[in-house]
Amino acid sequence: MSPMSRASKVNALKRGVGTAAHAPETHNAIADLPDEAPQGPRPEKWPARISMTASREMKRELEAARLDDGIEVTARLRAMIMLWREDPQLRARVDETARGLR
Numbered sequence: 001m002s003p004m005s006r007a008s009k010v011n012a013l014k015r016g017v018g019t020a021a022h023a024p025e026t027h028n029a030i031a032d033l034p035d036e037a038p039q040g041p042r043p044e045k046w047p048a049r050i051s052m053t054a055s056r057e058m059k060r061e062l063e064a065a066r067l068d069d070g071i072e073v074t075a076r077l078r079a080m081i082m083l084w085r086e087d088p089q090l091r092a093r094v095d096e097t098a099r100g101l102r
C-alpha cells in the first residue's frame with residue numbers, strides 16, 4: 001500500500017473509506033475540513049525551519065508536558081534555545097551534553 005498525502009487521506013475520510021458508517025444524526029467534522037491545507041505566507045516571527053529527530057521517549061515526554069500545561073512542543077523548544085543563547089552556564093552544559101550525542 002503506497003502512502004497517501006494528507007489531502008488524499010482527508011478526501012478518503014470524507015468518502016468514508018476505512019471508517020465505520022456514522023448514524024445520520026451524528027455530525028461528521030471530517031466533512032467540514034477543506035480539501036487542501038491553507039497555503040498562506042509563514043509568519044515573519046519564525047521564518048526559518050529546523051528539522052529534528054528525537055527518541056520516542058523524548059517525543060512522548062514533550063507531548064505529555066504539552067497536555068499538562070498547554071505549551072506547544074515547538075514553543076518549548078524555542079524557549080530552550082533562547083535560554084541556551086542567553087545563559088553561559090546552561091550553554092556550557094548543553095554543549096557538553098551535545099558532544100556526547102554526536
